[in-house]
Amino acid sequence: MNEDAEMSAIVASGMTRFGKRKEDLLSLGGESALPILRKYRSDIDFLLVSNSYSGEFNSISGINTLLATYLSLDGVPSLRVDNTSGSGGTAIFLADMLIKSGQARAVLVTGLEKMSTMDTRHVTSVIASLLPEEERRQGPSLPSLAALLAQLYMRRYGASRESLAQVSVKNHRNGAANPYAHIQKEVTLEEVMQSPVVAEPLRQYEFSPISDGAASVLVVGDGDAESFTDRPVYIKAVSLASDSASVTARGDLMGLEAVRRAGRNAMRLSGISKPDFAELHDMATVLELVQMESLGLCEPGEAWKMVLEGETEVGGSMPVNTSGGLNSKGHPIGASGVAQVVEAFSQIRKECGGRQVKDARTGLCLSMSGFGNSAAVTVLGDEP
Amino acid sequence: MNEDAEMSAIVASGMTRFGKRKEDLLSLGGESALPILRKYRSDIDFLLVSNSYSGEFNSISGINTLLATYLSLDGVPSLRVDNTSGSGGTAIFLADMLIKSGQARAVLVTGLEKMSTMDTRHVTSVIASLLPEEERRQGPSLPSLAALLAQLYMRRYGASRESLAQVSVKNHRNGAANPYAHIQKEVTLEEVMQSPVVAEPLRQYEFSPISDGAASVLVVGDGDAESFTDRPVYIKAVSLASDSASVTARGDLMGLEAVRRAGRNAMRLSGISKPDFAELHDMATVLELVQMESLGLCEPGEAWKMVLEGETEVGGSMPVNTSGGLNSKGHPIGASGVAQVVEAFSQIRKECGGRQVKDARTGLCLSMSGFGNSAAVTVLGDEP
Numbered sequence: 001m002n003e004d005a006e007m008s009a010i011v012a013s014g015m016t017r018f019g020k021r022k023e024d025l026l027s028l029g030g031e032s033a034l035p036i037l038r039k040y041r042s043d044i045d046f047l048l049v050s051n052s053y054s055g056e057f058n059s060i061s062g063i064n065t066l067l068a069t070y071l072s073l074d075g076v077p078s079l080r081v082d083n084t085s086g087s088g089g090t091a092i093f094l095a096d097m098l099i100k101s102g103q104a105r106a107v108l109v110t111g112l113e114k115m116s117t118m119d120t121r122h123v124t125s126v127i128a129s130l131l132p133e134e135e136r137r138q139g140p141s142l143p144s145l146a147a148l149l150a151q152l153y154m155r156r157y158g159a160s161r162e163s164l165a166q167v168s169v170k171n172h173r174n175g176a177a178n179p180y181a182h183i184q185k186e187v188t189l190e191e192v193m194q195s196p197v198v199a200e201p202l203r204q205y206e207f208s209p210i211s212d213g214a215a216s217v218l219v220v221g222d223g224d225a226e227s228f229t230d231r232p233v234y235i236k237a238v239s240l241a242s243d244s245a246s247v248t249a250r251g252d253l254m255g256l257e258a259v260r261r262a263g264r265n266a267m268r269l270s271g272i273s274k275p276d277f278a279e280l281h282d283m284a285t286v287l288e289l290v291q292m293e294s295l296g297l298c299e300p301g302e303a304w305k306m307v308l309e310g311e312t313e314v315g316g317s318m319p320v321n322t323s324g325g326l327n328s329k330g331h332p333i334g335a336s337g338v339a340q341v342v343e344a345f346s347q348i349r350k351e352c353g354g355r356q357v358k359d360a361r362t363g364l365c366l367s368m369s370g371f372g373n374s375a376a377v378t379v380l381g382d383e384p
Numbered sequence: 385m386n387e388d389a390e391m392s393a394i395v396a397s398g399m400t401r402f403g404k405r406k407e408d409l410l411s412l413g414g415e416s417a418l419p420i421l422r423k424y425r426s427d428i429d430f431l432l433v434s435n436s437y438s439g440e441f442n443s444i445s446g447i448n449t450l451l452a453t454y455l456s457l458d459g460v461p462s463l464r465v466d467n468t469s470g471s472g473g474t475a476i477f478l479a480d481m482l483i484k485s486g487q488a489r490a491v492l493v494t495g496l497e498k499m500s501t502m503d504t505r506h507v508t509s510v511i512a513s514l515l516p517e518e519e520r521r522q523g524p525s526l527p528s529l530a531a532l533l534a535q536l537y538m539r540r541y542g543a544s545r546e547s548l549a550q551v552s553v554k555n556h557r558n559g560a561a562n563p564y565a566h567i568q569k570e571v572t573l574e575e576v577m578q579s580p581v582v583a584e585p586l587r588q589y590e591f592s593p594i595s596d597g598a599a600s601v602l603v604v605g606d607g608d609a610e611s612f613t614d615r616p617v618y619i620k621a622v623s624l625a626s627d628s629a630s631v632t633a634r635g636d637l638m639g640l641e642a643v644r645r646a647g648r649n650a651m652r653l654s655g656i657s658k659p660d661f662a663e664l665h666d667m668a669t670v671l672e673l674v675q676m677e678s679l680g681l682c683e684p685g686e687a688w689k690m691v692l693e694g695e696t697e698v699g700g701s702m703p704v705n706t707s708g709g710l711n712s713k714g715h716p717i718g719a720s721g722v723a724q725v726v727e728a729f730s731q732i733r734k735e736c737g738g739r740q741v742k743d744a745r746t747g748l749c750l751s752m753s754g755f756g757n758s759a760a761v762t763v764l765g766d767e768p
């Protein structure tokens with residue numbers, strides 16, 4: 001019997017293009033997993049499915065066994081993990097644990113969601129079902145919370161309105177270089193600032209679109225990794241943390257305590273103090289800025305200046321959301337956190353073409369649920 | 385830093401009475417967790433929520449962070465695990481792994497479901513959403529699959545019609561002695577045989593009712609267990625296995641391959657060849673019989689005779705479903721598998737009053753999803 005793995009590693013990945021897709025939920029999952037299955041089907045001994053809303057959006061339950069059967073992985077144990085928009089990062093946390101505890105040797109993680117079955121109003125209402133009932137009754141949705149946060153951020157740090165919009169410009173530029181992104185189109189600062197107001201002051205181009213899509217990775221133990229690929233990417237740490245589900249009960253809307261704690265813990269465990277790039281959870285532009293600060297990627301109040309100075313661009317000192325982020329790549333809830341890890345895997349393997357970060361050896365992914373209700377931070381690197 | 389636990393143990397439990405409850409989903413979860421929180425709130429460092437249908441039945445998502453906040457466990461990492469009716473056993477599998485991998489020291493597992501928000505027809509249709517679309521279109525629901533299995537079982541083994549109904553008589557007798565059971569009422573063989581036909585030949589009293597309810601356990605490492613209680617119950621093994629989600633694709637409806645494999649694996653890992661009692665997934669009477677055989681608790685074709693001979697009664701040689709089982713205790717989907725473990729905990733601690741199995745030292749719980757799509761088998765015992 002082998003020793004338990006000390007660390008897990010990603011050895012293969014796949015994803016669909018995000019966007020409004022005509023395929024059904026299982027087909028999307030299958031499309032994302034296909035490149036992995038083609039080479040490693042017989043190695044897979046666990047299937048983790050990251051999905052939040054198959055019941056609400058697709059009238060499907062038991063998605064994990066349905067997907068296993070669809071993928072011809074009958075007999076492979078499976079489960080569905082849900083942590084709303086942080087489901088993907090939570091699935092990576094479980095995959096890492098399955099490998100390190102010796103319960104599995106090769107875990108297929110597939111994140112998937114198909115949201116375009118419903119109109120925007122209905123989707124927003126379904127997602128607002130993660131808020132405590134008292135708060136839901138007062139009417140705040142995630143977009144309105146983001147708007148409050150934007151006002152607070154600008155006031156507290158003197159951040160310019162344009163710095164927020166510039167996050168969208170950057171992320172759309174990155175998304176235009178990502179063949180898997182939903183919105184493969186650049187936008188100008190003017191276009192962002194002239195798009196319709198969603199929640200004052202934030203505008204349409206500053207929010208993630210409603211997307212369908214799926215992303216998959218294959219996770220194995222460090223001892224096995226090189227038998228799968230000559231360029232494994234190691235999961236150096238994953239940490240999961242939570243905050244109050246009641247946003248109004250938190251001391252400071254800008255606190256994002258779950259993000260802060262998951263980040264600090266993952267950095268400490270990985271021994272990496274500053275990653276070469278980061279994929280953040282930019283459901284709204286302002287969140288990317290606040291998350292950079294919560295994670296210690298810069299000092300408090302500095303993120304907006306870094307954006308204006310181009311430091312978070314692909315060629316900057318701290319590239320953020322090279323994939324296009326949720327903002328341009330799209331945000332199929334259960335798939336997003338897995339897709340972030342797909343991007344990190346590709347960056348560290350130098351497979352990102354026009355959006356490749358030079359010398360990318362370590363990366364950080366933040367998968368967040370609700371409005372910081374929970375956060376999973378994964379740190380990846382090219383050596384164990 | 386402490387060594388990782390070699391084994392996990394249950395040190396506290398709680399549950400609501402199952403049934404049609406006026407309380408909402410979070411209140412039920414809270415009621416089940418209260419006896420644990422009262423003593424051990426500050427020890428808890430992970431919350432696993434077992435729930436399948438909060439979206440469909442209660443229009444709630446993000447149930448894990450909502451419950452954490454409701455329980456004043458803000459800051460405790462959490463996730464929702466779903467494996468339809470096998471969710472509870474799957475949550476125990478994850479809790480055991482969290483403890484043994486050192487990711488957590490004290491995991492609160494809460495299974496909960498509130499189904500009485502919908503009528504029977506609607507509930508059946510929601511649950512049928514776990515079947516592959518092709519099969520769903522042909523119309524089979526889980527009750528009609530159980531009816532097919534009953535016909536097959538009787539034909540193949542010459543089992544009497546009464547032996548199936550007798551499972552219901554036994555389970556209702558046990559449930560009548562369980563203050564947490566939904567149907568706390570004995571039924572006679574005649575009453576079972578005269579209840580309305582649901583799917584020929586099976587009748588209403590042979591199916592689990594639609595119930596609301598919640599169940600909780602606290603899981604810690606073997607090294608810590610005795611600091612929590614002087615009578616811990618050890619999780620000697622948990623095993624998860626899957627089968628095709630397509631029932632028609634399986635070679636033999638009676639095969640229940642996932643049950644067979646999870647059972648064999650859990651027995652082997654636990655070193656226990658025959659437990660002192662078993663909690664099985666009797667969504668329909670015939671399933672209890674077929675599961676006994678799949679798990680090797682008796683020879684194929686013998687379970688129906690054991691029931692008629694009283695061997696599966698509380699005082700028999702292999703007591704099955706002393707809690708009343710799904711049939712009488714009720715089956716709130718996400719709660720059921722956790723409630724089985726609550727019963728095993730109580731049996732092994734000799735706290736079961738009128739339904740106490742004499743000298744119960746080891747027990748087996750089978751939590752099954754769909755129609756054997758997946759199975760989690762947990763073996764528990766009074767020593768590590």
Ligand SMILES: [Ca+2]
Pocket residue numbers: 004100101388484485
């Ligand atoms: Ca270990």
